[in-house]
Amino acid sequence: MADTHYSYLVNEAMARRKNNTQITKTLRESLVMDSIQDSRRHLEALALDIKMVNDHIKVDESIFGEASVDYDKIANKLVEKLHWPNESIRIIPQGSVSTKTLIRSPDNSKFDIDAVCSVDLSMIEVNDPMDFFDKVGLAIEEWEPEAKRRCWKVDFKGRRYYIEFTPSTPLNKVPQTATNQIALSPSNRYRDKALAVVNTPSRQWKTSNPEGFSSWVNDQSSRPLLRWLIENSMQESYSLDSVIPVPAQEVEISDTLRVAIRLLKRHRDMSVKRNYIEPNLKPISIIIVTLLTQCYEGLADKGAVYTHPIELLLDLVELMPYMIEHRANDYWISNPTVEGENFAEKWNENPQLKNSFDIWTNLLKENLNEILAADNLDSRRQIIKEVFGCTATQSPPSPIISGLAQNRPTQAHKAPPTKGLA
Template sequence: MAETQYSYLVSEAINRRDAQISKTLRKSLSIENFHDSSHQLEALAHDIQLVNDHIKVDSRIFDEASSDYEGIASKLVEKLHWPNESIRIIPQGSATTKTLIRSPDNSKFDIDAVCSVDLTMVEVSDPMDFYEKVGSALEEWEPEPKKRCWKIDFQGRRYYIEFTPSTPLDKIPQSATGQITFSPSNRYREKALAVVDTPSKQWKTSNPEGFSSWVSDQSSRPLLQWLLEKSMRDSYSAESVTPVPAQDVEISDTLRVAIRLLKRHRDMAVRRNFIEPDLKPISIIIVTLLTQCYEGLADKGAVYTHPIELLIDLVELMPYMVERRGNEYWIANPTVEGENFAEEWNDNIKLKHSFDTWTNLLLEDLTEIMATTDKDSRRQTIKEVFGCTAAQSPTPPYGSGLAPKKPSQHHKAPPTKGLA
């Protein structure tokens, strides 16, 4: 079997992991370490599924979001006199990859959307003119300008929408094609867009629809033996991008479950003051590293007997999927050439240190879960780790009733050596 880009990264990650994680720890994380493994594994999988169900977002919210998308599109038509057929609203991010989770304190969360406009059908002079026209049309919602989007905080909603003006890449004016930042990769090239990068006032290549398709396509590749044996590939085929898909995900869809669990664990690490809110690993990094890892394992022909076994490998290997290119950390966007999701790490090393602190905590918590042989005790540990239980006496900052989990010495943030 020929080595692919991600199978090579996975092979390197396995070597680095095995060199840094002791044999004793590796044994404790092995599913073979379970007594009465079949019964224990099913109980563990059931508990993980309960967490997965607990953190998902209520499906009714997506009906509201779809309605809000329609309202935004109608407002653009009304205010700007743009043709209906020139505007396409595309949900992006966690909503389309089915990895959206609710926050531990039930605060508002963001649902991302792209407004794709065929610029050959409207009158726009330059990127900033386009960006400002979209913002002015949304003025009744008092949108907040961001780097590439407008943030709309709808009254009475549990979410806010980050709304990104864009155009299909082949629709930008010919005079601007030589100035656009980054190029689309060959993967999902037909879905590529140009968005407005307000700091540079230039067009920048983006591909949120392609990225979502990448995650869905990789998730559809069965790595579980029983899925292969029962020929269930069609049951897990990639979904077409629809207006905010339903968020029901089973543990057999292990990639998406892993993404959800790790995003929740990160949020709990912030909530429990292990890492600072401004330094927490961003979701796109977690999603990219896990999906790269999953694709690499699939390319290597890896087969697992149980979802928990695959979940453990994804969690263990994820930190080692980060590339080093020269003196820089790299997490490449698979759909846009030259875009590095870890770019800010190279400017602010505290972000990388925070990522390391979180992944160390993640490994410690996973080890504790796997080392607990009593079913009831393990369920309680899982609920505490992922914030699915209430303390008897809630105190700030755990105001919604979460029992604080004391950090070990191991998780103190590493020194920054004066780097900002």
């Protein structure tokens, strides 16, 4: 048991939730059966329902083979057009692909697959950050890339996805003449994976660490909190080739952190689809991933042990909203791999973003309580299908959320693809 920053935040979250309705209280009340065997049977049935949702929202594995081919196409084009050495280029899957938390959109529209192109600038000639960024865009111009804040969006025809491709360089490879232009610094965690990306609005280098962030999520997910996994001490390994393949996306419910991330992202997308929150105000994935992973790490540091993944899943969902920090009256969700980067920065500029987060988490808790309060397994399964959009028509359930109707947009909106790291 370790006394860490995240274990402190978990303790604070546990104290704060005592003043609120607990999802786990509903769970415990629903599991007051005649025997332990009956309780276990209900937990297993709920686990099967969650697995059904997880299977429904996962992305077809064949897509990731296509993405790997497209990564190679981009890398080869940089070599061909810019005459950069093969060994100078390293392409790294990032975001939800690298953490195995990518989900398909409710309307099956195109989704993004993020990748980082890490180039050793000591092996090529680059004058400044924008020169580097523009050269990458020029080299792949045949695919008509769209310039974004830090990446190029490449929409390969006939694909079910588009690639957001971020030019970068290892932080220690930035030319010495430009080091004073680098915004932010890497944290000590995964420092060796830190990169400099081009922040086009400022036209300067900015510290980023997408590979380190993914490693953080993956490393925390591998820490066993379930009793039988603690006994087995499961571990994973990752490839370090120059073009890193997209990881296989199969995730079992025992991998509870990743399942929680997938479920909450899906619930958020369904909340947009059903007009409870505006698309431009929806909680971004990086915030969901960060809060859940911080919570998981804090529980692991505390030495928490769970007998069933459903119990852990519900604790993660319930504690997650209370993991948000306050620093100098600002909301703060820190990037664990980059010092001073606050993923909640825009909340402090636009209070509607935090309000939308609160609406969504209240809806989430109400829906989960409704699921757990179902009086039989069949009705519960039907509610789960409706809540997570796993029915044929994906028609919205009748919500029982008090005080939220006035927050519903008046027109339907298409949920946009996830942006950024997740």
